[in-house]
Amino acid sequence: MEMETPKCAEGEVLIKVEACGICRTDMKCFSYGQRDLKLPRILGHEIAGTVADTGPGVTGISIGERVQIAPGLPCGKCDFCKRGWDHLCSSVQIMGFHYHGGFAEYVLVPAHGVKNGVLNPIPEGLSCTEAALTEPLACCVNMQESLDTGPGDVMLIFGAGPLGILNAKLARLRGVKQIILIEPNEDRRRKAKDREFDYCLNAYHTEEIRLFTQEKEINVIIPCCPGMEPFGQAINLLGKRGRLGFFSGLMGDHQGQADINLIHYKELSVCGAYGCSSxxxxxxxxxxxxxxxxxxxxxxxxxxxxxxxxxxxxxxxMSETSIVIEY
Known part of the structure; x- marks a missing residue:
């Protein structure tokens, strides 16, 4: 549909969108809804663009500057915000959920978002299309900082979608020793071999997985998919004192075969990660x-x-890895 280009009020910034990623959360919002989604809404939260206009009182941001938008707009005053955990702010509002997002030619960033530093300048040499993947990578940063991943870790990732691949790339950067993939989709599994994974296993070959993981002490697992089965499988596959990253919200029937007692017997740690901070x-x-x-x-x-x-x-x-709208 056609809409009027937003006008900047005091403290606001208008962004001409250059690129916006489409992710599974957008698909979920469109098809099923989401707890934070306030309708009617223009979706899209993986946004990069050019500053088109600024409202009165805006400083430090220039028209024509390229920026990436951290989509969570915090209050900036609560204890979580003060500790740098602004994505956990009880008053946080999200571009594409509470305010119109990036599936449009222009997007208006509210004053409290601008004030709290959600506009990040894009350095020279990095395209807006690449910068649009900042937010999903930032979610992985949140997850792996919580898990304290690093040298010596053997990590297993369920799912070779965008977040599975980004977690693998980040794990490699953080010095993780070995990265194992479990992925049922043959095409995704084949493509993953050319990326950051050391081993790629078929999720349906449970005996192969069992024998493979018996030879390796898996101490970090991140399910990058919304099903309960991988979550339960992860608890079974983790070694003693292993760490499980609860990274993807579950969709559909949550009943599964997870033996929660194994968290107790194996002294496992479970870390949640929801979204990302500025x-x-x-x-x-x-x-x-x-x-x-x-x-x-x-x-x-x-x-x-x-x-x-x-x-x-x-x-x-799941026919593509990452899809980006370019304007």
């Missing part, structure tokens, strides 16, 4: 700009704004 976004953007994490190989489809519906369907069918 600080996580800045860290992720620096990794991309410095070439420490490279994402060009992940962007397998670039589409126009008029192709958003087909892009959501591609996400549903």
């Amino acid at each position: 600080g996580h976004n800045r860290t992720a953007l620096s990794y991309l700009a410095e070439g420490k994490v490279k994402v060009k190989d992940m962007i397998t489809r670039r589409i126009g704004l008029d192709e958003v519906m087909s892009g959501l369907e591609m996400v549903r069918k």
Whole structure:
């Protein structure tokens, strides 16, 4: 539909969107809804663009500057915000959920977001298309900082979608010793062999997985998929004192075969990670700009704004790795 270009009020910034990623959360919001989604809404929270206008009182941001938007808009005053955990702010509002997002030519960033530093300058040499993957990488930064991943770890990741691959790339940067993938989709598993994974296993070959993991002490597992079965499988596969990252919210029937008692018997640690803070976004953007994490190989489809519906369907069918709208 056609909408008027937003006008900047005091403290606000208008962004001309140059690129916006489409992710599984967008597909979920469109198809099923989401707890934070307030309708009617323009979706899209993986946003990079150019400053088109600024409202009265805005300082330190110039028209024409390229920026990435950390989508969570915190209050900036609560204890969580003061400790750098602004994604856990009880008053946080999210671009594409509470305010219109990036599936549009222009997006207006509210004053409290601008004030609390959600606009991150994109360094020279990094395209807006690559910068659009800052937010999903920032979610991985949140997860792996919570898990304290590093040298000596043997990590297992369920799922070779965008977040599975980004977690693998980040794990490699953090010095993780070995990275194992479990992925049922043959095409995704085949493509993953050319990325950061040391071993790629078929989820349906449970005996192969059991024998393989008996030879290796798996001490970190991150399920990057929304099913209960991988979550339960992870508890079974983790070694003693292993760490489980609860990274993807569960969808559908939550009943599964997870033996929760194993958390007790094996002294497992379970860390949750939901979204990302402004600080996580800045860290992720620096990794991309410095070439420490490279994402060009992940962007397998670039589409126009008029192709958003087909892009959501591609996400549903898992036919591409990462899909980015370019304007």
